[in-house]
Amino acid sequence: MEVSPCELCNILNKVVTKHPDLKTDGFSLESCRGMVAVMDSDSTGKLGFVEFKYLWNNVKAWQCIYKQYDTDRSGAISADELPAALRAAGFDLNEEVVKLITRRYSDENGNIDFDNFICCLVRMDAMIRAFKALDKNNTGTIRANLPEWLQLTMYS
16 A cells, blocks of 8 residues: 555545544645655655554644634634644744744744645654654764765755
């Protein structure tokens, strides 16, 4: 079993249509390409069973967090709600990183809809796992040459 970006897009969009309480304009093919790219450990361009299962389990858990931390029940995560939602998802980030995430993933009012929230967390999870894999001595710093850096950042 392998899931292409197009298939992932169809799966995720079928799920969100069943949840009218989630503010979203749907998952775009481009966002699904990005999610496949950061999850695709063997660089096939598709998610294998284990990769898809990992993603699916995270999406389900993050959907619960999204609903729980949308405290004003707007259907979106506001800039004020975001830090607690990120912590609940396992990402304890400093204020500057949270501001960058808000700038990158929110609308003009500072609200993050469901598909952008999921795309953000998928990317962050993958980047942290990649960093930890390169931080072999667990020092909190890594060394990467240009080809390693490009491989890490361009197909993600």
